[in-house]
Amino acid sequence: MKKVLLTVLAILLIAPTFVFAQGEKEDENITIEFWTHEDANRQKLEERYIAEFIETHPNVTVNVTRQSSTKMIELVQTAFAAGQGPTIFNLSINDEYPFMDAGLVAPIDYEAVGYGSKAELVDAYVDGMLDPVTVGSDIYGLPLELTNWSLFINKNVFKDAGLDPETDYPKTWEEMLEVSKKLVLRDGDILTRRGFDFRYPYYLESMVPMVEQLGGALFNEDGTEAIIGEDAWVSWLSYMKNWGPNGENLGSPTYKNARKLFNSNNNDIAMAMTGLYQEARINNDNPDFYNSEEWMVVPFPTFENAVKDVAACYYGHYYMVNSEENEATQKAAWELIGYMLSHGEEYLTNVNIIQPTKALMNSEAYHNMPFSDVFTTDFERGHVVYFGANSTEIQNLLRNAVESVMLQDESPEKAYLNLKASVQELIDEE
Amino acid sequence: MSKKTKKYSIEQKEARWGLLFTIPCVVFFAIFSFYPIINAFITSLTDAKVLSRTREFVGLKNYIYLFTKDNGGFSLANSMRATLTFTIGTFIPMVVISLIIAVLLMQLRKNKYRGFFQIAYYMPAVLSSVVAASIWMILFDPRGLFNQFSNFILLTSGKDYGWLVNSSMLQASTMIVYFWKYIGYFVILFITGLASIPPTIYEAATVDGANRWKTFWRITLPLLKPTVLLVSVMAMLQCLKTFSTQYMFHQGGAARQPIDVITMNIYFTGIRNGRIARASAMSIILFVIMLVLTLLQFKASNSDDVEY
Numbered sequence: 001m002k003k004v005l006l007t008v009l010a011i012l013l014i015a016p017t018f019v020f021a022q023g024e025k026e027d028e029n030i031t032i033e034f035w036t037h038e039d040a041n042r043q044k045l046e047e048r049y050i051a052e053f054i055e056t057h058p059n060v061t062v063n064v065t066r067q068s069s070t071k072m073i074e075l076v077q078t079a080f081a082a083g084q085g086p087t088i089f090n091l092s093i094n095d096e097y098p099f100m101d102a103g104l105v106a107p108i109d110y111e112a113v114g115y116g117s118k119a120e121l122v123d124a125y126v127d128g129m130l131d132p133v134t135v136g137s138d139i140y141g142l143p144l145e146l147t148n149w150s151l152f153i154n155k156n157v158f159k160d161a162g163l164d165p166e167t168d169y170p171k172t173w174e175e176m177l178e179v180s181k182k183l184v185l186r187d188g189d190i191l192t193r194r195g196f197d198f199r200y201p202y203y204l205e206s207m208v209p210m211v212e213q214l215g216g217a218l219f220n221e222d223g224t225e226a227i228i229g230e231d232a233w234v235s236w237l238s239y240m241k242n243w244g245p246n247g248e249n250l251g252s253p254t255y256k257n258a259r260k261l262f263n264s265n266n267n268d269i270a271m272a273m274t275g276l277y278q279e280a281r282i283n284n285d286n287p288d289f290y291n292s293e294e295w296m297v298v299p300f301p302t303f304e305n306a307v308k309d310v311a312a313c314y315y316g317h318y319y320m321v322n323s324e325e326n327e328a329t330q331k332a333a334w335e336l337i338g339y340m341l342s343h344g345e346e347y348l349t350n351v352n353i354i355q356p357t358k359a360l361m362n363s364e365a366y367h368n369m370p371f372s373d374v375f376t377t378d379f380e381r382g383h384v385v386y387f388g389a390n391s392t393e394i395q396n397l398l399r400n401a402v403e404s405v406m407l408q409d410e411s412p413e414k415a416y417l418n419l420k421a422s423v424q425e426l427i428d429e430e
Numbered sequence: 431m432s433k434k435t436k437k438y439s440i441e442q443k444e445a446r447w448g449l450l451f452t453i454p455c456v457v458f459f460a461i462f463s464f465y466p467i468i469n470a471f472i473t474s475l476t477d478a479k480v481l482s483r484t485r486e487f488v489g490l491k492n493y494i495y496l497f498t499k500d501n502g503g504f505s506l507a508n509s510m511r512a513t514l515t516f517t518i519g520t521f522i523p524m525v526v527i528s529l530i531i532a533v534l535l536m537q538l539r540k541n542k543y544r545g546f547f548q549i550a551y552y553m554p555a556v557l558s559s560v561v562a563a564s565i566w567m568i569l570f571d572p573r574g575l576f577n578q579f580s581n582f583i584l585l586t587s588g589k590d591y592g593w594l595v596n597s598s599m600l601q602a603s604t605m606i607v608y609f610w611k612y613i614g615y616f617v618i619l620f621i622t623g624l625a626s627i628p629p630t631i632y633e634a635a636t637v638d639g640a641n642r643w644k645t646f647w648r649i650t651l652p653l654l655k656p657t658v659l660l661v662s663v664m665a666m667l668q669c670l671k672t673f674s675t676q677y678m679f680h681q682g683g684a685a686r687q688p689i690d691v692i693t694m695n696i697y698f699t700g701i702r703n704g705r706i707a708r709a710s711a712m713s714i715i716l717f718v719i720m721l722v723l724t725l726l727q728f729k730a731s732n733s734d735d736v737e738y
Contacts, residue, residue, distance in 0.1 A: 081704075245590065245592065408687065
């Protein structure tokens with residue numbers, strides 16, 4: 001009995017030594033799981049930044065996971081659900097907001113990201129850019145990129161259809177329909193060349209502004225009523241129905257993403273809606289086309305009877321840090337984010353993504369970017385995309401409404417009623 | 431008092447070994463199937479959300495919601511319709527045609543031909559469902575092989591049959607992919623069943639003057655009853671659990687409503703929308719549906735043991 005007692009006491013005596021030794025080891029060796037969406041140009045830069053960061057922080061290991069932006073939304077959600085969220089991640093703000101709402105992301109460590117104080121950080125960014133990630137007195141994310149979309153035009157396709165791209169490009173959605181009719185090529189009913197097609201998974205960013213142009217809104221001012229302005233929503237849904245295979249047959253969500261086709265200049269798409277980053281991607285995928293001056297960017301169209309001039313919503317991909325990590329890991333994560341984001345001008349020139357600091361937006365590098373003036377004007381015409389605890393669900397419901405009119409031949413009136421009832425149910429549940 | 435050595439019969443000894451061998455399987459089932467079922471049931475009685483670290487007991491609220499509300503535009507009723515349509519449209523042809531193919535393959539005299547066809551039919555089953563769906567998305571594209579084939583067969587030109595657009599065609603497309611992927615698996619099961627029927631029975635039938643048609647209906651099919659039951663239950667359960675084909679098609683731009691099978695609704699409700707409690711309730715409902723349909727099938731088949 002004595003022996004057993006002595007053994008237990010000895011174990012109890014030694015155990016804390018091991019436990020603390022383990023703790024010290026954890027402090028020394030930090031592993032950062034860094035999840036981000038794919039971008040070949042950005043990847044090259046970030047690989048270099050991470051290597052440089054590790055040189056100055058030899059105790060830090062960074063594991064990078066890259067997936068498509070749509071896949072990343074699901075991966076991050078699933079990982080957090082299992083309590084295995086990444087240390088650093090970035091998503092579009094409307095997908096990130098639920099994580100802030102649930103308290104799963106940590107407030108910024110201002111010193112770690114390279115600013116003396118919160119005031120210094122806020123002052124460095126363009127007004128309002130940190131509002132979406134500000135809750136109470138804390139800020140929870142730093143923008144990797146601020147994106148808005150304008151219209152990219154392939155001049156070759158316009159010329160092939162006997163149009164002058166400089167004058168015939170669509171300024172209104174009605175013109176978009178007419179110009180697209182002239183641009184499409186068909187084999188019977190089958191589209192072999194499209195004039196333009198929408199960014200189908202991104203309804204909040206690109207289609208809600210179309211409704212707003214017609215006088216509609218996602219919510220009323222106090223947020224108690226959803227899908228405001230029946231006429232505007234029905235008109236927009238009618239437009240989409242007319243665009244699809246059951247109408248003029250100019251495009252469909254089932255065709256390949258227009259933005260991805262645009263770069264190859266294969267005479268299969270004339271126009272695509274995308275951001276400044278597309279320029280770097282064209283250069284990367286097809287430098288001949290990039291240097292040919294056979295493409296240009298024009299403003300986001302409006303409806304002829306628009307009551308409001310609204311361009312596509314801008315959205316930010318914010319770097320955020322998992323609040324379930326220990327303090328040392330959170331600090332190292334913010335240091336890494338701060339280090340990467342201290343290269344704003346290189347991100348702009350190499351990847352064509354905008355980190356909306358005052359310094360960058362006023363820099364020569366930004367003003368010298370091809371068509372940056374178009375994006376700036378559209379940025380001023382637009383507003384930040386809707387974000388809230390239910391933004392992912394609302395995005396799905398908008399998708400369902402568009403699919404029902406375009407693919408299932410539902411009447412716009414019925415699709416509107418279904419959409420209104422479903423979104424209303426969501427906000428009532430809150 | 432002397433210790434009595436307990437004597438076991440050979441059968442009892444075999445049973446003990448049998449029990450020993452089944453323990454790993456039972457443990458595996460308990461951890462990976464039974465525990466998740468219990469866990470899902472408990473979760474379904476709470477208001478748990480994916481990103482929330484707290485939960486409260488809400489009783490049957492999630493079940494009542496699913497049967498009375500439309501789950502934000504994607505109702506359980508529509509998912510049950512989509513699942514049943516898919517299951518009936520897939521598993522019945524799959525069982526019938528896999529049986530026919532198996533019988534035809536058994537007629538081949540040379541084993542090497544039979545082996546070749548078995549491998550050829552089985553190959554899609556080893557392909558990842560995601561890869562399979564991606565390949566079929568290309569085939570169902572308006573410029574793809576299926577639309578061209580439809581135009582050729584129906585003597586039309588440039589018609590878009592809307593394989594991924596039209597609601598009925600979209601449902602049929604998912605059925606075709608599933609059928610193609612799993613038919614080989616069930617063919618192999620039937621071949622195994624057919625091979626276990628003693629050839630002496632066929633020889634006796636031939637001596638008695640039975641032709642092939644009669645032999646099939648009077649000997650093969652009755653003696654194959656346990657295999658038919660096994661295959662039909664397995665095929666039905668697999669069809670009820672279908673997910674990746676529908677998911678990939680929807681990711682590729684196809685409308686969700688027509689192919690919103692219960693598993694896909696569970697995924698979107700639980701993972702995309704974060705309503706894990708509601709999704710758990712849906713998965714329990716799916717479990718009950720599968721259980722009831724399996725019991726019905728066992729009852730309907732009236733499967734007595736077949737003895738040769």
